[in-house]
Amino acid sequence: MTDKLKGQLKFLAEADKMKNVSRQTLLMDKSREETDAEHSWHFALMAMTLYEYAGFEVDLDRVIRMAIVHDLVEIYAGDTFAYDAKGYEDKEQREREAADKLFAMLPGALAKEYRALWEEFDRMDTPDSRYAAAIDRLQPFLSNYATDGHTWVKHGVYADKVYARMAPIETALPELWPFVERVIKENIEKGRIKRP
Amino acid sequence: MTDKLKGQLKFLAEADKMKNVSRQTLLMDKSREETDAEHSWHFALMAMTLYEYAGFEVDLDRVIRMAIVHDLVEIYAGDTFAYDAKGYEDKEQREREAADKLFAMLPGALAKEYRALWEEFDRMDTPDSRYAAAIDRLQPFLSNYATDGHTWVKHGVYADKVYARMAPIETALPELWPFVERVIKENIEKGRIKRP
Numbered sequence: 018m019t020d021k022l023k024g025q026l027k028f029l030a031e032a033d034k035m036k037n038v039s040r041q042t043l044l045m046d047k048s049r050e051e052t053d054a055e056h057s058w059h060f061a062l063m064a065m066t067l068y069e070y071a072g073f074e075v076d077l078d079r080v081i082r083m084a085i086v087h088d089l090v091e092i093y094a095g096d097t098f099a100y101d102a103k104g105y106e107d108k109e110q111r112e113r114e115a116a117d118k119l120f121a122m123l124p125g126a127l128a129k130e131y132r133a134l135w136e137e138f139d140r141m142d143t144p145d146s147r148y149a150a151a152i153d154r155l156q157p158f159l160s161n162y163a164t165d166g167h168t169w170v171k172h173g174v175y176a177d178k179v180y181a182r183m184a185p186i187e188t189a190l191p192e193l194w195p196f197v198e199r200v201i202k203e204n205i206e207k208g209r210i211k212r213p
Numbered sequence: 214m215t216d217k218l219k220g221q222l223k224f225l226a227e228a229d230k231m232k233n234v235s236r237q238t239l240l241m242d243k244s245r246e247e248t249d250a251e252h253s254w255h256f257a258l259m260a261m262t263l264y265e266y267a268g269f270e271v272d273l274d275r276v277i278r279m280a281i282v283h284d285l286v287e288i289y290a291g292d293t294f295a296y297d298a299k300g301y302e303d304k305e306q307r308e309r310e311a312a313d314k315l316f317a318m319l320p321g322a323l324a325k326e327y328r329a330l331w332e333e334f335d336r337m338d339t340p341d342s343r344y345a346a347a348i349d350r351l352q353p354f355l356s357n358y359a360t361d362g363h364t365w366v367k368h369g370v371y372a373d374k375v376y377a378r379m380a381p382i383e384t385a386l387p388e389l390w391p392f393v394e395r396v397i398k399e400n401i402e403k404g405r406i407k408r409p
Contacts, residue, residue: 045229058254078274
């Protein structure tokens, strides 16, 4: 076996750890928190299923690949909760170091592809990454909708933070925005999201 | 919200149950069994990462979509263990009924796409589905490699069954076949796979 193939198999074994990275998001049946691997899969399926509602032109196959690799750096950097201001302070550096370590196992072309997809996703400055960001945020939103606002309640999240976090949906999935707004309002009224 | 979009959101909530479908395959750290959602994600990442070794021309983006949807019917039909002869007797009918129920939530074009990808995957009669089948089998194989042959030992699996199950790898990923053969032989010698 070549060293190149050995590195790829090592990378794929390392990727197994995505099944051990726990997120704040609950499964919809409230039985436990979901893992990064499960989130990434659900993200890909949602991108496929809601594609017709994209508010601008999107390359769906690129978005699906983005979904598959967008959280890989969390194997070493851990999942940073969306509303954790402190965790976000050093998120960028932690994740850059994680990417350096993880992608070094791959041949150049693959390392470059995965890193570029992840960086584009994080920058949110292209149609594909803006659509991807909207789906990435809608996925835990639907979980919160199904679980009585679990992470909002648990972490005492304020309404302005939820609106800011969900904002990409307004342009990327305009037909879904009224639903998102309605759910946020209902959860404010029920005291599950804090009033600003 | 239109009835169509409602159906799509209902489908995506139903898909959350893929995180509750447990497989025989252990996580590589042996902490628990993996879920169908985790397997589907790992399958997609492996298809991307090993694509250069495909033994024939493959449309990788179609294979990735196939990975995402190939096990959805197990939400209702359950996971049938690869070496469970009895489970395979009624697998086809159980899964067809599951597909009818699940895909009915989707608009026609999406239902058709997902069903066609799943059926093609199961038939294994195109280059894309043959490559997909090889990856789908390599994924738990790598887990068994990392976990002292966990599912082989647990279920007392015979060597001829393992060779038959892994056969698609020989043509779809020819450069990986010597590794697969070596691992099978080592596990026979260690008594983790039964001699025929």
